[in-house]
Amino acid sequence: MCDTLVAIAPATARGGVLFGKNSDRERNEAQVLEMQPRRNSGPGGRVRLTYIDIAEAPRTHACLISRPFWMWGAEMGANEHGVVIGNEAMHATIPAQRKRALTGMDLVRLGLERGATAAEAVAVMTALLEQHGQGGDCGHRGRFYYQNGFVIADPTEAYVLETVGRWWVVEKVSGVRTLSNALSIGEAAHAVSPALAAHAQAEGWSDGAGRFNFAGRLLDPVKDAATFGQGRCARAANLLAPKAGRIDVADALSVLRDHGAEAGGDSDWSPRKTLSRSICMHAAHGGRRSQTVSSMASDLTPGRTVHWVTATAAPCLSLFKPVVMGVPLAAQGPPPSDRFDGESLWWRHERMHRAALARYPAVLATIAAERDAAEVSFRARMETAWAGGEAAVARAVTACWREAEAIEAGWLEAVWAGAPRGPSAIGRPAALAWARLNGVAGFPTA
Numbered sequence: 001m002c003d004t005l006v007a008i009a010p011a012t013a014r015g016g017v018l019f020g021k022n023s024d025r026e027r028n029e030a031q032v033l034e035m036q037p038r039r040n041s042g043p044g045g046r047v048r049l050t051y052i053d054i055a056e057a058p059r060t061h062a063c064l065i066s067r068p069f070w071m072w073g074a075e076m077g078a079n080e081h082g083v084v085i086g087n088e089a090m091h092a093t094i095p096a097q098r099k100r101a102l103t104g105m106d107l108v109r110l111g112l113e114r115g116a117t118a119a120e121a122v123a124v125m126t127a128l129l130e131q132h133g134q135g136g137d138c139g140h141r142g143r144f145y146y147q148n149g150f151v152i153a154d155p156t157e158a159y160v161l162e163t164v165g166r167w168w169v170v171e172k173v174s175g176v177r178t179l180s181n182a183l184s185i186g187e188a189a190h191a192v193s194p195a196l197a198a199h200a201q202a203e204g205w206s207d208g209a210g211r212f213n214f215a216g217r218l219l220d221p222v223k224d225a226a227t228f229g230q231g232r233c234a235r236a237a238n239l240l241a242p243k244a245g246r247i248d249v250a251d252a253l254s255v256l257r258d259h260g261a262e263a264g265g266d267s268d269w270s271p272r273k274t275l276s277r278s279i280c281m282h283a284a285h286g287g288r289r290s291q292t293v294s295s296m297a298s299d300l301t302p303g304r305t306v307h308w309v310t311a312t313a314a315p316c317l318s319l320f321k322p323v324v325m326g327v328p329l330a331a332q333g334p335p336p337s338d339r340f341d342g343e344s345l346w347w348r349h350e351r352m353h354r355a356a357l358a359r360y361p362a363v364l365a366t367i368a369a370e371r372d373a374a375e376v377s378f379r380a381r382m383e384t385a386w387a388g389g390e391a392a393v394a395r396a397v398t399a400c401w402r403e404a405e406a407i408e409a410g411w412l413e414a415v416w417a418g419a420p421r422g423p424s425a426i427g428r429p430a431a432l433a434w435a436r437l438n439g440v441a442g443f444p445t446a
Helices: 104-114 118-132 194-202 214-218 221-227 229-243 249-256 345-386 389-417 428-441
Strands: 002-007 018-026 031-036 046-048 053-055 063-068 076-079 084-090 147-153 158-164 167-172 176-179 290-299 306-309 321-323
Touching: 002 084, 002 147, 002 229, 002 249, 018 084, 018 147, 018 249, 031 290, 063 104, 076 104, 076 290, 084 104, 084 158, 104 118, 104 147, 118 147, 118 158, 118 167, 147 176, 158 176, 158 214, 167 194, 176 229, 221 229, 229 249, 249 290, 249 345, 321 345, 321 389, 345 389, 345 428
Parallel strands: none
Antiparallel strands: 002 018, 002 176, 018 290, 031 063, 046 053, 063 076, 076 084, 084 147, 147 158, 158 167, 290 306, 306 321
């Protein structure tokens, strides 16, 4: 489960493009945040993806990617030209292919590596999809097969790309667009794959002008009811709609931290009260295996693009920190896996996150003001730094990460000091599910 948003001019406060995404995966499925340099390949080069290998591009672009630790592909990322892409699992009435092929995450990284604009990335991704198809198990511990959708943006425009098998359809974004785990493109398609157009005509789906409702024909309503995909998509859109014309980074972060309408105004809210699934996703028990494991928001203002990342799970309990292409990533310790490693930033934060769940309302009330104030300070620091050139920007990025590390270390100490002895705020079934997965990861109990 994931949620993605994009806002373009004139919906944004500064007239630029804003992008945001939560990556929701299994709770021990740590995500790696890394910079990938440009590559130059000679004739006949090949590149190994998650499951298959394909022809390498002669040259690739430098990329920032956030990827599940075991995959080649990325859940979200950006490249040196300001292209950003986020992926969504989609469920259609046509079952996803189980045979290994491209994964949606492979397509994200390929689009970033080979596309210098959003439109070029769309062309790269659709061509590769038609050539190689999509398929294979995308689950960590449990098997998970799905189709894929994407939001693809650059500093001037954005697109939604939705796929079923080798079919694809593209919508050009106007204003604000959100995407969750549900096919969403109706008749407002900018482009349709030739094979899909031919199928729609043969089946009598399309009108005389070739228009048809892609989502209406292919959305799986049973899977959508389980994932609450359309509901989360609408929730994000409704949160952003009143701010059209003045949407800024803070608004994107607020949406990525949203726990649904039922959480609004409830000071005692905890993940136990989630009725379905929320944008800021918290795993529980039974079918609720997904957890937001990494988040990213991008301000694509030309000449001063900043990507705000958590590099940790649970955005409601994390700080968004700045990343600028060309500035080395801050040290995060060893790349995380699905085994606990106290030297890794992702797992270090999990000590605070997983302890906080037991008394979630009290912890959130304690840290929220400091969290928000720190991020306001980070954004102000980056705004000031641009005037000082590359060296000033690099110093500001480093300072923000160091301050964030100190703040989150303080949160960890406070949460463990106040660890409750009574029932967990998330309820016994969810607490038992978390305890079982903690054991699988070798997570410390003290």
